[in-house]
Amino acid sequence: MQPRIVELRTRILKKNDELARQMRQDFARADVLVVNIVSGPGAGKTELLTRTLRILSDRYQVAAVVGDLATENDALRIAASGAPVKQILTGTMCHLEAEMVRNAIGNWDLAGCDFLFIE
Numbered sequence: 001m002q003p004r005i006v007e008l009r010t011r012i013l014k015k016n017d018e019l020a021r022q023m024r025q026d027f028a029r030a031d032v033l034v035v036n037i038v039s040g041p042g043a044g045k046t047e048l049l050t051r052t053l054r055i056l057s058d059r060y061q062v063a064a065v066v067g068d069l070a071t072e073n074d075a076l077r078i079a080a081s082g083a084p085v086k087q088i089l090t091g092t093m094c095h096l097e098a099e100m101v102r103n104a105i106g107n108w109d110l111a112g113c114d115f116l117f118i119e
Contacts, residue, residue, distance in 0.1 A: 030110035
């Protein structure tokens with residue numbers, strides 16, 4: 001018998017992609033603009049976000065979700081802006097997945113938010 005090779009293709013992040021699509025629809029229905037801020041460590045994301053939230057909060061309802069491997073330091077700095085902030089501790093993961101964000105904002109009234117920033 002000849003060995004037979006069967007090629008399987010599956011999207012590893014299929015569940016994440018589907019949940020992200022649902023969340024984008026929820027954001028659109030709630031009329032909230034979601035901004036994802038991504039860059040390397042030490043690039044200034046937290047400072048940029050803190051200042052942006054301070055400026056926008058005079059005219060808009062703003063909120064932020066912050067991911068970090070192990071500390072809540074960034075969330076504490078951003079909270080000084082006066083905006084609601086949710087911290088996601090990612091453990092060993094250096095990225096956020098859709099389910100993490102959904103769980104973090106699960107009890108927020110999205111309709112009461114104009115801008116949601118995800119760092």
